[in-house]
Amino acid sequence: MAAAITEGGSIAGIQLATSWPGYVGTRKFVGNDPGSVIEDARALVEQLGPDGSAAIINAFHEASDVAIGHGYRHVQLHGAHGYLLSLLIDSRINSRSEETLDRLSLLAERLATARVETSLRISLLTGYAAFDAAGAKRFQDSVAALPFDFIDLSSGFYNIDKRLIYPSRPDVIALRHSMSINVARRHPDRKFILSGRAVNAASEALPDNLHLGLCRDLIANPLFLAQPEQGCENRSKCHYFSRREGSLRCARWGDGGNASTLPLGAM
Known part of the structure; x- marks a missing residue:
């Protein structure tokens, strides 16, 4: 697959993600109890401990090497939607998030040395209003400081509110776009990807460092x-x-x- 994409003139990219044993995604668009999702996430991360968290990042190192070996020249780490990496990088969930961010920085720098383009996908919001009201901007800014080539701005946690992940209502789309624009403007020296009905925003005056993502x-x-x-x-x-x-x-x-x-x- 990577060879066919490269032959077609594009950069072959791959997205790497992980959950945890027993993870089950809700088959509804809105979860029943967002507070319990966050509390369960905190308990899971605490149970992993520093060694477990380090092992997860080491696994991303290994998976990146496998991808590069198969010809992929862009590696995206999925740190959004309530998957395991999104829990580890958020200080509101993981009290040792700084350790994870430091390890991710080393991974991004190592891949840059190998001339592999990188991106990190995050959720601007989880969909749990009480949680998002406290520290969402601080979280976004802490991730934006990481040395990935792009930060891919998604939104929503899968087991809280998938309507944010797959926006269709005009108000949800407008919020996603405005938040993405604000993040890009706060960090003019970094590059971001606008996703979630991004074509709707193509006619807007987007910052030069905010690129359209299509899916x-x-x-x-x-x-x-x-x-x-x-x-x-x-x-x-x-x-x-x-x-x-x-x-x-x-x-x-x-x-x-x-x-x-x-x-x-x-x-």
């Missing part, structure tokens, strides 16, 4: 960059897990979702 438009139409008028229609069919379905579907593919109904040229 579902490319799922809907792999030729989206050449056919920008034929992107995601936001019918939510691709959120199959949360809709309690067994496979990914896209409204643009037709009801069957077969390869033969993909947009022209997608094969």
Whole structure:
């Protein structure tokens, strides 16, 4: 896969993520008890201890080396959505978060030495209002100081509020965009990725250090960059897990979702 992407003229990138034994993602868009999600996260991190946390970052080192060995030249670490890394980097959840941030800095610097581009994905908010009201800006700024090439600005924790991860309502999209713009403006010397219906913001006066990230438009139409008028229609069919379905579907593919109904040229 990396070879095919490279041959096509793009940088082959891979996203690395991890959860923990027994992790189960909710099959609803909004969780029942966000407070318990945060408390369980704190207990999990405390149980891991410093050695366990260090082992997780070491595993990301090893996974990065495997990816590089297969030809990937961009490595993104997934520190968002309530997955394990997102818990370890947040001082509101992990009292030893500084140790994790220091280890991530070393990983980013090592990959830069190997001429591998890097990014770190984070959640601007969890979706738990009481938690987000205390320290969200401090968390964002602490991560923005890390020496990754890009900080990918997502939002939401999977087991709290997936509507922030997959924004569709105009007010949720507007909040995501405005928060991303504010972070980019606070750190003009760093580069950020705006995701979450980013095409909606393409006509706005975005800071030069805020780059558009595309996902579902490319799922809907792999030729989206050449056919920008034929992107995601936001019918939510691709959120199959949360809709309690067994496979990914896209409204643009037709009801069957077969390869033969993909947009022209997608094969």
